[in-house]
Amino acid sequence: MSVIASSLKVALVQSDIHWCHVTQNLVNLDALLTLDESIDLLVLPETFATGFAINLDVAEPEEGPIFTWMKCTAARLNAVVAGSVLVQQADKKANRFYWVWPNGHYEFYDKRHLFCLGNEGAHVVAGTQRKIFTVNGFKILPQVCYDLRFPVFQRSLNDYDVMINVANWPAARRYAWDQLLIARxxxxxxxxxxxxRIGDDGNGVAHSGGTAAYDYLGQPICQVKDDNQGVCVVTLKHDKLAQFRERFPAHLDADAFTLNI
Incomplete structure (x- = not known):
């Protein structure tokens, strides 16, 4: 079996998001992103520049100011920048996971599963496509927050190596967050x-963090301290993943199915 002997260095950001203050949030992120090493990919929380203010007038047009900041940051760091932004779509918004390359090229995934308890569907349009992005030979499945609870949508068809979930996941359900990430x-x-994210949002909902990287065994390999802003840098090894899958090929016994979205 041939493998791609490549690595992927990723910086995971855990930030306190100031409610609806775009400029303040971007300045805060710039202060956090004083990295002393090169990276391939930077990952930011869900709605990192506004908070989860889905019922307020905070959505930007496609390729708006927040997106422009992502482009500039990608160019400055010479790395892919990923995170979710509320983007205006007719009379609703898309919770859009942008994937921005240093050269300005971009792709995106719109959040598929909308949080009924938070009435997200009244303000946000659901995505209709499952996407796979690629960097350094790694195939990556982007997901946003509530998507984590729906394993069929995330079931690997032997088509990705890394799952990324960016979130505003409340502290009250933190145990579920940790366990579901490990299970996936x-x-x-x-x-x-x-x-x-960490901190309280504009609705008084507390967030404790849980920013982390897990390997294919479900073991944590990088974590940011709870209730603290910080950046965790981790290097993923493609050859180690491929070797594990070859030694323990459970995917060969998986049930065949078709996902209708």
Whole structure:
């Protein structure tokens, strides 16, 4: 079996998001992103520049100011920058996971599963496509927050190596966050990268973090301290993942299915 002997260095950001203050949030992120080493990929939390203010007038046009900051940051760091932004779509918004390359090229995934308890569907349009992005030979499945609870949508068809979930996941359900991330890594035999925020949002909902990287065994390999802003840098090894899958090829016994979205 041939393997891609490549690595992927990722920086995972855990930040306190100031409610609806775009400029303040971007200045805060710039202060956090004083990295002393080169990276390939930077991952930011869900709605990192506004908070989860889905019912307020905070959505930007496509390729708006927040997106422009992502482009500039990608060019400055010479790395892919990923994170979610509320983008205006007719009378609703998309919770859009942008994937921005240093050269300005970009792709995106719109959050598929909308949080009914938070009435997200009244303000946000659901995504209609499952996407796979690629960098340094790694195939990556982007997911946003509530998507984590729906394993069929995330089930690997032997088509990705890394799952990324960016979130505003409340502290009250933190145990579920930690356990589901571990489960997704084990059942899909993949690396899992998770970015969550800290602090209280404008609705008084507390967030404790849980930003971490997990290997294909579900073991944590990088974590940011709870209730603290910080950046965790981790290097993923493609050859180690491929060797594990070859030694323990559970995917060969997986049930065949078709996902209708």
């Amino acid at each position: 890594a084990i059942e899909n035999q993949c690396y899992v990268l998770a970015c969550n």
